[in-house]
Structure formats: C-alpha cells, structure tokens
Amino acid sequence: MMLHGQAVPEIARMKAEPASAADRLFSRYRGHPAAFDEFFRWQTEPHDHCRLLVDKLGALDVAEFQQRRAGADLTFVNQGITFSVYSDRRGVEKIFPFDLIPRPVAASEWTKVEKGLLQRIQALNLFLHDVYHEQRILREGIIPAELVLKSKGFRPEMMNFEPPGRQYVHVCGTDLVRDGEGNLLVLEDNGRTPSGVSYVLENRVVMKKVFPALFEHCRVKRVEDYPQRLRNALASVAPNGASDPPFMVLLSPGPYNSAYFEHSFLARHMGIELTLGQDLFVHDDKVFLKTTHGPRRVDVIYRRLDDDFLDPEAFRPDSLLGVPGLMRAYRAGNVTLANAVGTGVADDKAVYPFVEDMIRFYLSEEPVLKNVPTYICDRDQDRAYVLDHLDELVVKSVNESGGYGMLMGPFASAKERSDFATAIKASPRNYIAQPLVMLSTCPTWTEDGLAPRHVDLRPYIVSGRSTWVLPGGLTRVALKAGSMVVNSSQGGGSKDTWVIEGWR
C-alpha cells in the first residue's frame, strides 16, 4: 500500500521495450485548437526545450503512468499534504489535485521572466515607499490620487514610517499567463500574503520519487532552497537591536485556516517557530512569545495573517487572531513584519493597470513583462467601452480574489451580464475589465487520457536586503475541459514547473 516500498522501474528500461504506439502517453494527445501549447509547437512537434521530455515521458505506457499517478496521490494523502474545506464541522481535508506532467519552461525564457519580475518588484517597493511618504507619483498625476488613497489596502497608519531595510513586499507571488501568441503577461501581483509555495516544494519531492530517471537526464533548476532563502531574507531586515541571530516566528491564523499545512511546512523548513496570535503579546512596545520558561523577545514576524486581523487595537477590533499592540511595536521599530502592513494598496486590482507606468516613473526603464490590457471602469471612456463589450470581456471585482466576484463575459448568461452592468454603474471604482486571454495549455492527465488544459504560472519573489526569484513557481491548471479558472477553490490543480537548463 505504501509508495515507498514499491520499486519504480526506470524509464530507460521502459524505452527498451516500448509499448505499442497506441498505448503510449502522447500518442493520442491533440493540442487545443486556439491556445498556445506549452509542449508542442503544432500538433506533434515539440518545442525545442521539450523534445527530450516528450521522448522520455512518451516512452511510458498509459497503464504504467496510471500506476505512478496513484502512487503520487497516496504520498500526498499519507503525508497529510492537504488543504481544509470549511463546510464540515471537523474540517474535511482534501489533497490539492496534482498532475504528474510537468510544465516546462526554457531557461532562456526564464532569464527574461526573472529580469522582468526583479524590475517589477523593485518598482512596487518604490511605489509603496512613495505612497507612504512624499506621494510624488500621485502629485505628478501618474496615478489618480483618489484611486490609491481610497483603496481598501491603503493604511494611513503606515504614513511616514520606514520599515526595516526599506522593504515592503518580502514575499510576492506574481501571476503570469501566456496568451495565444505565446507572450507571457502579468495578470496580477499578490503582494500581501501569497500562498502556494509549499506545493511547489512538495510537488518537486513527489516528482523526484515518481520519475527519478527523468531528473537524471534533465537539468531542472532547483527550487529546494526557498525556505533558507526566505529565512535569510527576513533575517537581513531584522530591526535594530535584534538578537543575533534574530529570533523569528511565523504567525498563522491557526489550524482551521485552509493554508495551515503551508504555514507548518514553512516553519519546519525555515527552522522557525509556528505561532498563533494567542502565543504572542506586546509589552512596552516589544513583542514577546509565551514559552514554558517565560516570555521570549521576538524580532521578526513572518505573518500569514491579513492586515485586518493583525492587531485588534489598530484594525478590526473583533479579531481574536491577532496580537493587541502589534502595530505600536511595529511603528516603534521593535519588530519586523513581513510583508509590511499596507502592501495591499500595490496589489489592488484597480492599481495594477498602473504598474507599467510605475516602472517608467521610478526606474526610467521600459517594462520587460507586460500587463494584460486593462480597462479601468472608474474612467468614463473605459467604462462605456466595457459596458458595450461585456460579452467579450472578463470583469473583475477589485476587492475579491481566489476567482470569486468575476464575470467571464463570453461564457456568462444575459442575466449575469446585466447584473454586472448594474454593479459597475453603481460603483465603477470596484471594477476592472480585461479581454479574455486564451491561456496557454499543457498536456494534463484526464479521464480520457492526456488532454490540453489551461495553465497559469505563479513565481515567488523573495526580498530582504536583496531579491531572489524562485526558478519556476507554482503552475496551476484548470482541470475542467475548456475552463480558464485555475484557482484551487474553483477546481484547479497544480503541476511541477521545470525550468529546463539542458539534458545530459
């Protein structure tokens, strides 16, 4: 029953005795008629960097693949790599569906993506510092001041406060999509408390168990350094007067949070304590951890709790998850919070359309990665266009995430469209619209064998005194045929992302 006990035949051997052509993995794969495919240039011709991957994987027959797939699922269940679903009283845990076909990225393309992400995070950090200090970008009219100052993510408590190391977004998860022409575009920046990185690391562990021979042949960039990188980044921005090494904790909303597995995973791999709000208290503007041997001073908090819940004295008074007085300690410069408070203003969907302008404004550079073209419903001209073209556009509520509060125009009913039209007219600031991007597809295991399914990509960017980008990131895949919604809460799964440096 256990995967560990079972011998995994080498792919090389499989190749020596090939299965009949009809039973091989890719033999019946047909790409999507309109989307860009991550494996194949056209129907059966792989991209250069995928050629050997298709060869090696293609040598597997379907039955063998099925067997390995069942083994991988079992590994996830046995290790309790799950997320909670809230509906049940005991909190049912589900595994995040994992697809064994990796999503390849050519190293040459990755170099460009990395450059674009570094540029983007630098601009976002400068923007946050500006917004909470001189507000030059608002005064010069690059971004409408009202849009920023009325954003739900804007925190007046952060005005004229200098976070340690001048760093705001210590961890950023930037969602990329590839359009029909093959261009990678930025869909959104998650600069508050992005999640999912534990799946990147666990997926890789499982892939190495299931396809050891593939890794012997394929040079895939390592992702395993992430926890240590994050630990070092956070230590580098510890406040003045911190102990050496700084005492760091992860602050989680608790075991009933859907991402608790990830919090526990990261604490374990970073070698820091996993704490809940109830474990911490503030005295004399300093943060302490309650231990069996008395209080212990805390220097850095990697918090996975939204701003709203962080400190009932400063934000939502009904929050039981936070630490009363935490903002006082933060503003007194006695503790580092990562991410900083108030970063939500930079990942507001209504601010997103201006990120390219931020790059030009702060860095005097052209953006390496482009945004998806976006209409801002708060602008009269844009709004008129959006209302006229609802059947072509994707409309997003700026305050929602996880695939909620969204209108997929081309697939929506007339009633849904007219409901959105009413809502847009009532509060234009709350909506943006984008043309439907035909997301790229990747071969994915389905009940009918391998079939194209739409994917996106979330790389993770870690910043302390310097910035590092995790090679690859989380590939999310919409498991339903034709669906472009990849969020796990909406039936999405994940894949291991391979930045392929070459073959040996």
Next chain:
Amino acid sequence: MISRVAENCFWMSRYLERAEDTARVLDVNHALLLDLDVPLEQQWRPVLIISGIHDFAQEAAAEVVQNYMTWDEDNPCSIAASLAAARENARIIREVISAEMWERLNYYHLWIQGPVARELYQKNRSEFYGQVRRINPLVHGIAEGTMAHGEAWEFFQFGMYLERACQTARILDVKYHTLLPTSEDVGTPIDNAQWVAILMSCSGYEPYTKRQRNSIDPGSAVADFLILDRQFPRSVRHCLAECLRAARGIAAREPGENEGEVEAHLCSALEWLDNNDIRSLIRAGLHESLTSVVTRVHAIGDVVRRTYFEARVEARPPVERLQTATANGMAQSQKQS
C-alpha cells in the same frame, strides 16, 4: 518552547496512550467474559464507568458498548476519537514532531477511518484491538529514534506516562467491578486464569511470574504488581516515577533551586505509594485506592496546565513591570480557548 505547543504535545501523547489502553480494556473485558458467567448488566457497563461514562442511555449490551467505545466520534474516549484527537494535535504541531512520526500517525488515522479497519473489527475483533494496541508503541518507537530529545520530547513522555498511570489503575478496577463488586470479596481465592488474563492484557504476565509471591493470594499479588512494582513499565509507581523524571527535565532547574508545584505533586504521590504496601491499600479498599490514583493523576494534569500551558509570563520576567502585559496576554488566550 511555546506553551500552546507543549500542551498539544502533551495531549497528542495522552490521546495515543488512551487509544491503546481503551483497546486493552475492551480486550481484557472480552477475555474475562469468555470464561465467566456474569449478569448482563455487569458485563460491559463497568467498561463505561471506568472511562467516567455514568449516563449511558442505552442498554449496555456487548456490541453496543464495544461500538461506542471503539467508533463513536462523539465519545471523546472512543478509540477512533482518541486517534483523531492525537492526529489533530500532531497536525497543529507538525513542525515540532518528526516527519516519520507524523506520517505514521496520519497513516493510522486514515486506517481507522477507512474500510480496512472496519472489516477487521467485524471479522477478527481481537486482532483489531491488537493492531490498535500497537499504534502507540510504534509511534513512540519512531519518536525515540527521530525526534530531538528536548523539551517537547519530555512533554511527550510526561503525557504518555501520566495517562498510562491512570489507565492501569482503571484496568485493574474493571477486574474489581466485574469480579468483586464489594470490598468484602477482595482477596478471596478465585480462578487463577482470570488473573493471568488481566496480566496478559497489560503485557505483564511474564514479568509477573518472575516475581515470587508465595505469602499472598494471587489477586493481591497482581494488584501489588500493577500498582507498586518499580520496574514494570505499566505499573502506577513506575509511570509516576517516569513523570517525575520528565517533569525535572522540563523544569531544568539550577542546582539548589527549589522544585516547583508539578514536581511536588508527583513526589507526594510517590511518597504515598512508598508509605503503603498492598495490604494497607486493600484494607483501605482497593477500589478507593485506585480512585485515589485517578484523582491524583487529574490533580497533576491540572498543575501541569497551570504551570506550563497557561502562560504565566510573570514567572520569570526578562524585563521589569511585565504584569500588565501578562494580564492582556492571559485574557486573550482565554477568549481563544
């Protein structure tokens, strides 16, 4: 370590031990009944009573009670609920225990929630309870070889031995509930096979036979062994001595420093056992003596909670004037619990 984490660790261990001991109680009762004519009402109700369940509404029939004590998710003493609670505590402190421990615990939780365990329960009850009894020693064995032997480990040990002290007292008590309903019956010669059965269910038969006790009747000798033996790992005295060892490890006091309340309670319980022999315990009423063990265990659990889990941060303040902060911290932790 974090107070809350210490508490999760302590309880994970207690629940694991409880699952094992509940399986032992159900097993020993089953074995006892095979050879005895006991009125229906006295067959299975005692099993409920020793777990502190006095208000069981249904008839205490064999299948009903076994089902309730094995599977009922709403009964915190049932095997399935104990394993689920152990696993939930482990999940919360997944970053403190070793990966191997977590995988095993998770594996057994999934096993007991799945069809394989159900089928075994139906087909071969004694093998089922045997499997359940192996879970705790397996997890502890894995822990011993994979988990740092620091403070968390000491709480893990403390929890196991404290729960076990209580459960051994209870297992012995079943025998007296079932066979010797009144204290006058204590010490009367009865079928030796029954004592063998109870010893075997505590894995104590062979160690017991190595002790020579010609002077007293087998009933008293077994009680002596299970309460007072210094070496048998399930005896009350041995368990409490191990608790004291763990408590001293946790406190990690400087030489000459006064011992705390937890150590004091354990010392007093051990002194009480030192000042008695089995005759005086039986004279006082064995059921009463066993109840006293259970009461003392509860008191110790209470002191552990107050000392280590309820974050009395003023205990050793690193800075002056910490009392105000303490009050805030306490209020919040109470609201959350």
